[in-house]
Amino acid sequence: MVQVKQDVCDFCGTCVSVCPVDAIELLEAVLIIDQEKCIDCMKCVIVCPLRALEGTK
Amino acid sequence: MKEMYDIIVVGAGPAGSTAARVAAENGASVLMLEKDREVGIPVRCAEAVGEIGMNRIVKLRPEWIANRIEGVRIIAPDGTRINVQHDEIGFVLDRKKFDSDLARMAAEKGVELLTKAYVFDLIKEKGFVSGVKFRYLGEELSVRAKIVIGADGVESRVGRWAGLKTHLNLQDIETCVQMTITNIPLEKNYCDFYFGSDVAPGGYLWVFPKNENTANVGLGLSGVEAKDKSPIEYLKKFVEKHFPEGAVLTTVAGGVPCAPLMEKMVGNGIMLVGDAAHQAFPITGGGIYTGMLAAKIAGEVAAEALKSGDWSEEALARYQKLWEKEGGKDHMRAYRLKDPLFKLTDEDLNKTAAAVVKKPKAKHTIVTIFKTALFKQPKLIAVVLKLFLRQ
Ligand SMILES: Cc1cc2nc3c(=O)[nH]c(=O)nc-3n(C[C@H](O)[C@H](O)[C@H](O)COP(=O)(O)OP(=O)(O)OC[C@H]3O[C@@H](n4cnc5c(N)ncnc54)[C@H](O)[C@@H]3O)c2cc1C
Numbered sequence: 240m241v242q243v244k245q246d247v248c249d250f251c252g253t254c255v256s257v258c259p260v261d262a263i264e265l266l267e268a269v270l271i272i273d274q275e276k277c278i279d280c281m282k283c284v285i286v287c288p289l290r291a292l293e294g295t296k
Numbered sequence: 297m298k299e300m301y302d303i304i305v306v307g308a309g310p311a312g313s314t315a316a317r318v319a320a321e322n323g324a325s326v327l328m329l330e331k332d333r334e335v336g337i338p339v340r341c342a343e344a345v346g347e348i349g350m351n352r353i354v355k356l357r358p359e360w361i362a363n364r365i366e367g368v369r370i371i372a373p374d375g376t377r378i379n380v381q382h383d384e385i386g387f388v389l390d391r392k393k394f395d396s397d398l399a400r401m402a403a404e405k406g407v408e409l410l411t412k413a414y415v416f417d418l419i420k421e422k423g424f425v426s427g428v429k430f431r432y433l434g435e436e437l438s439v440r441a442k443i444v445i446g447a448d449g450v451e452s453r454v455g456r457w458a459g460l461k462t463h464l465n466l467q468d469i470e471t472c473v474q475m476t477i478t479n480i481p482l483e484k485n486y487c488d489f490y491f492g493s494d495v496a497p498g499g500y501l502w503v504f505p506k507n508e509n510t511a512n513v514g515l516g517l518s519g520v521e522a523k524d525k526s527p528i529e530y531l532k533k534f535v536e537k538h539f540p541e542g543a544v545l546t547t548v549a550g551g552v553p554c555a556p557l558m559e560k561m562v563g564n565g566i567m568l569v570g571d572a573a574h575q576a577f578p579i580t581g582g583g584i585y586t587g588m589l590a591a592k593i594a595g596e597v598a599a600e601a602l603k604s605g606d607w608s609e610e611a612l613a614r615y616q617k618l619w620e621k622e623g624g625k626d627h628m629r630a631y632r633l634k635d636p637l638f639k640l641t642d643e644d645l646n647k648t649a650a651a652v653v654k655k656p657k658a659k660h661t662i663v664t665i666f667k668t669a670l671f672k673q674p675k676l677i678a679v680v681l682k683l684f685l686r687q
Pocket of ligand 1 (some may be wrong): 306308310311312330331332340341343345413414416447448450451452472474514549550571572579581
């Protein structure tokens, strides 16, 4: 499962670009991860420039 | 707002505004939708462009230019500086103003524009994309169009919704952070590029001055290098060491696609432009010029398609062909060079820099640096030979 630290996230969308299953939705200042779609690949966690995403397997 | 447009553009960055303007100039009715509250912010960009290319697309106005760049320096891991000799003038833009004015220029050609308009899905009928669904100030709206142009940046989802493969592999994204730092000592007319495993593995760190004491200081790491240490950790370390007196005006994160040419950037009633189509130049990550160039072509092709009554994938594919003809070969060359180049070890980089610095000043060109690097890294020679013999 991947969780967003909303206070660290800068809403830049880098995570969205690598998500293979289109599970991330980016609004102006909200980031939502669809836990149903998420396959725990952790690519978003790795590329986040600010380490705002946290993965727990 | 009407119920139906010729074209809907998603995203009002430089690519979106350019596509929208050019399509409108060629007779199309256009609606452009931007999710953020204001066009032009936040600026997730180091704002550097070359003069020659940009002026082919839009005449650069003085008020868009923050600073003029006359020289480029490359700094090796051991601190050796190469003052690169080159002719082209560059600029550090004021992208807030630039992006805003590009949207204004589109509006002056009749483009309708809304901000705080978040597109969350496409309308699809009979195998064609035929409009968008978006949320606007608490309302859910559907608006139809003959062609949708996805200019929604690195975070693009429009392409995915249309069935195009747009998600990036880890090695094809540069993950970046940047701080705009003031009250620091600078040589105003020089852009500095730092290389090395300590500053930015699989990428580089830039210091691009905006005025005499303020610069965009940022770095990008290849996605595969970001596993153990994130860009922000590298940047904090660099800033503490080099600019301990600096005050941070802005901190932004961002990603740049540094990817191969996209297999398909069009479909029935759909086109992608800019970062959404992975058009940034794979070695530098510069995407303003390439995205606007593609967007200009896309706007023209879209308008022609509307006139001929055919906006099928085959008709719109002309855009992809023209764009690949303009920049495709360079793009793929740069892509294939990216990996071996960014894999040069610190020792290779230091040796290259030391060898170049010994040569006469006039020879401190990108070509010399490159040739010298080749001899330090025989693996590169093979790649380069393959690339250029294939020509
Ligand atoms: C740190 C960093 C430094 C860079 N430095 C340089 C540089 O020095 N020179 C250079 O040439 N390039 C640079 N680039 C790359 C450059 O910023 C991009 O290539 C350029 O901004 C791409 O333009 P675009 O119009 O395609 O996308 P963007 O400028 O990203 O615009 C996309 C727009 O679409 C909107 N949008 C997204 N999704 C939706 C939606 N669902 N609904 C509505 N709107 C949506 C976004 O809010 C955004 O405004 C840099 C990038 C980064 C991250």
